[in-house]
Amino acid sequence: MLEMLNQTPFVHTVVTVGSFVIFGIGLVGVLSKKNLFKIFLSLSLMESALFLFFIGNHYEVGMLAPIAADGITAFDGHMVDPVPQAMILTTIVIGIAVLALALSYVVRYHRLSGHNRIDKMDELGDEQ
Amino acid sequence: MNLKKTIRLKTLLSTLMVSFLTITLLGILAQVSGEHATLGNRLLSLNHNLTQSANAVTSVVTYFRGLDTLGEVTILFLSIFGVGIGINRSEHLHTILHYDNALLKMGARVLFPVIILFGFYIIFHGHLSPGGGFQGGVVIASAFLLMFLAEGDAYALDHKILTLVEAFSGVGFVLLGLLGVLLGGLFLSNPLPLGTLGQLFSGGVLPIIYLFVGLKVAAEITVLIEYFIRTHDARDA
Numbered sequence: 001m002l003e004m005l006n007q008t009p010f011v012h013t014v015v016t017v018g019s020f021v022i023f024g025i026g027l028v029g030v031l032s033k034k035n036l037f038k039i040f041l042s043l044s045l046m047e048s049a050l051f052l053f054f055i056g057n058h059y060e061v062g063m064l065a066p067i068a069a070d071g072i073t074a075f076d077g078h079m080v081d082p083v084p085q086a087m088i089l090t091t092i093v094i095g096i097a098v099l100a101l102a103l104s105y106v107v108r109y110h111r112l113s114g115h116n117r118i119d120k121m122d123e124l125g126d127e128q
Numbered sequence: 129m130n131l132k133k134t135i136r137l138k139t140l141l142s143t144l145m146v147s148f149l150t151i152t153l154l155g156i157l158a159q160v161s162g163e164h165a166t167l168g169n170r171l172l173s174l175n176h177n178l179t180q181s182a183n184a185v186t187s188v189v190t191y192f193r194g195l196d197t198l199g200e201v202t203i204l205f206l207s208i209f210g211v212g213i214g215i216n217r218s219e220h221l222h223t224i225l226h227y228d229n230a231l232l233k234m235g236a237r238v239l240f241p242v243i244i245l246f247g248f249y250i251i252f253h254g255h256l257s258p259g260g261g262f263q264g265g266v267v268i269a270s271a272f273l274l275m276f277l278a279e280g281d282a283y284a285l286d287h288k289i290l291t292l293v294e295a296f297s298g299v300g301f302v303l304l305g306l307l308g309v310l311l312g313g314l315f316l317s318n319p320l321p322l323g324t325l326g327q328l329f330s331g332g333v334l335p336i337i338y339l340f341v342g343l344k345v346a347a348e349i350t351v352l353i354e355y356f357i358r359t360h361d362a363r364d365a
Contacts, residue, residue, distance in 0.1 A: 016157060024150045031142035066172060066184035068325060069257060075175050075184060081168030086188035090200045093262055093345075097207035100352050104211040107359065 008061045015056030023049035036106045036116045040099060047095045051088050058084040180322040181255040181331040189260065190337045194316035197337075198301060201344055205298065208348045211355050221358045226280035236278035243271035251342035255331040261338035265345025272350045276357050285354055290347045297344040304333055304340070 004010070026049060029042030058081050066082040068075065110116045113123075171192055172184055179187040189197055247268035254260030275283045304316070311319030316333075323330030 016154065020150050020154055024146045027146045027149075028139070028143050031146065032136075032139040065258070066168075067258065068182040068184075073325065075172040077169060077172075079172055079184065082171065082184040082188045083168045085185045086193060089185070089189060089260075089262060090193075090196060093200055094203050096349075097204045100356075101207045101210045104214070104355065107356075108214050 006061055008059075011059065011061060012057050015059075016053060019049045019053035019056065022046075022052065034117045034119050036109065036118055037103070039118065040102045040106065043102075044095065044099050047091075051092065054084055054088055176325070179318060179331055179334060180325050181334050182326050183255050183257065183260075186255045186260055186334060186338065187331070190334045190341075191316070191318060194305070194337065197341065198305070198316075201298065201301065201341060204345065204348055205294070208351055211352060215355070223276060223280045223358050225277060225357055227277060228280070229278070232278045236274045240271050240275055243274065244268055247271065247342070247346065251339055252328070252335060254338040254342075255334045256326065256328070261341030262345050265342040266349055268342070268346035269349035269353060273353050273357070276353065281358075285350065290351060293343050294347040294351075297340040297347070300340045301337060301344075304337055308333070 023046050026042045026044075026046035029045065030039055033039050033042065060080060063080045064072065064078055066075070066079040066085070106116055113121075171188060175181065175184050175187050179191050181187040181191075247264045247266075247270075249264075250259040250267055251261055251264030254264070272285070306315070308317035308319055309315050311317075316337075318332040318334070320332035320336075322332050329335075
């Protein structure tokens, strides 16, 4: 029974559906929230869903981490692909950088205008 | 409270739209058959001879895609630059998250060097075990976060040292790349002796690159934490 669940296609399905649900939660937050802070946090949540999707879909049942330790000395086909992990490492750092920059702009906007709501922004005048 | 007020129509509509999009995308993804990527297997087979690094992810990050990491560190630097561009130095700032607690102060003072040491351990073992420059750098920055929480305004960072560390690690990364041009013929190639797999001194330039990356990330995240924790309270305005 449990072996059936420990198959690569099943794991990939769970990861895909789960990450898309998280992505959907983030997208709902971006579309429906009015607070700039919450909008950027929702964007960050969408990013996390992307990381989960990318990493989880490159995991294969029975494969090892691409690290030669604990008696393993050869790099061969029994290891998972290291490239997605390295790319996601890059993406996480860039995500932090972009989130920090965005939140600093939110703080500065609040300091200038006294609010941080996207529906009250009227810096461009009354033009629609 | 009536229902119309608690669940707004727009929220409902956007939820429906997002669900529709999600299901459509899932349908598209279900059509894609999993094709095995061969790049990773090729890099894994090259890794043993080219880098002697026990952690293949590290060799991808710092060697096979080293230029990419240089760009990533540059993006982090530009982000911190953008954060710092609007700081008014004359403004009086104070730490908005601060717990005045003697136990926390003593504990933070004891833990501070230990956390820094642990961060450097993670950086130096980046080519042997899970970890590396980014992770270790963030651990080092968390030690400074602890000091901000415990000491509050009394804890002053020396910005000259932070800027120096950040600048020298960035320059060191580029100089290592140029050293690769001079000695190995390629930017960010690996001219140093490789050593044996699994030893601390192995992998050629890989641990040095990760040391520079770690110092740079630590300095930048520390500046970032200071910006967000030490500001004038926006809620007073």
